[in-house]
Amino acid sequence: MGHGGNVIEELMADHREVEEMFARIQAMTGSGQQLRDLIDEITIELVRHSVAEEQYLYPAVREHVEGGGLMADKELEDHGRVEKILKQLEKMDTDDTRMSTVLHQLMQEVASHVQDEENNLFPMLRRACSPEQLDDLGDKIRRAKAMAPTRPHPAAPSTPMASKLLAPGAGLVDRARDFVTGRGKS
Template identity: 80%
Template sequence: MGHGGNVIEELTADHREVEEIFTRIQSMTGGGQELRDLVNEVTIELVRHSVAEEQYLYPAVRDQVEGGDRIADKEIADHGRVEQLLKQLEKADTDDPQMSELLQQLMDEVAAHVEDEENNLFPLLRQACSSEMLGDLGEKIRRAKAMAPTRPHPAAPDTPPANKLLAPGAGLVDRARDFVTGRGKS
C-alpha cells in the first residue's frame, strides 16, 4: 500500500503492483474463489490509488501544471470509467462469461491510464514541482491510501473538499466490512 519516495515513485510503484495482479489474473485457468480474491485485491489497490490521486495529485496538477485543469479532468474521467467497471466486477459471478470481458475492459482502461500518467502527466509534474513538493505529495498520497475506501463508490465526490471529507468515513465502513467478511486477506 505504501511504497515510499516522492509522489511519482509512490504512484509508479502502485502501477507496477496493479500490473502484477493483472498478470496473475491473466495466467489463471479457472474462476472461483481464487479469481474473486484477485479481483478483490486489484479493486482495493485501484480504489485506494484513485482516491489518493483525486485528493492530492490532481489538485496539485491543477495548481502547478500548465493546462492542469484539463489534465486533471481527463484523469478523473478515466477513474470514473474504472470505478464503474470495478462496481460491475464486484457484482459479477466469477464463472459468468461476462467476468472475463469486464476484466479485459478494466485491464485496457487501466493500462491506458497508466501509460498516460507515466508518459505525460508525471514528466509535466516533475518539471513543474520542486523535489520537496513532490516528496510532500508522496507523504500525503500514502496517508490518503491508508484511510481510503476499499470498494468502488461511483457516486462519491471526486474533487476536494467533499472527497477529503467523505472518503475517510467510507474507508472506515469499507475496512469494517472487509474485516467481517475476510475480504482482501488472502
C-alpha cells in the same frame, strides 16, 4: 499500499503492483474463490490509489502544471470509468460468462490511464514542482491511501474537498465490512 519515495515513485510503484496482479489474472486457468480474491485485491488497490490521486495529485497538477486543469479533468474521467467497471465486477459471479470481457475492459482502461500518467502527467509534474513538493505529495498520498475506501463508490463526488471529507468515513465502513467478510486477506 505504501511504497515510499516522492509522489511519482509512489504512484509508479502502485502501477507496477496492479500490472503484476493483472498478469496473475491472465495466467489463471479457472475461476472461483481464487479469482474473486484477486479481483478484490485489485479493487482495493485501485480504489485507494484513485482516491489518493483525486485528493492530492490532481489538485497539485491543476495548481502547478500549465494546462493542468484539463489534464486533471481527463484523469478524473478515467477514474470514473474504472470505478464503474470495478462496481460491475464486484456484483458479478466469477463464473459469469461476461467476466473475462469485463476484466479485459478493466485492464485496457487501467493500462491506458497508467500510460497517460507516466508519459505525460508525471514528467510535467516533475518539471513543475520542486523535489520537496514531490516528497510532500508522496507523504500525503500514502496517508490518503491508508484512510481511503476499499470498495468502488462511483456515485461519490470526486472533488478533492468532498473526497477528503467523505473518504475516511467510507474507508472506515469498507474496512469494517472487509474485516467481517475476510475480503482482501489472501
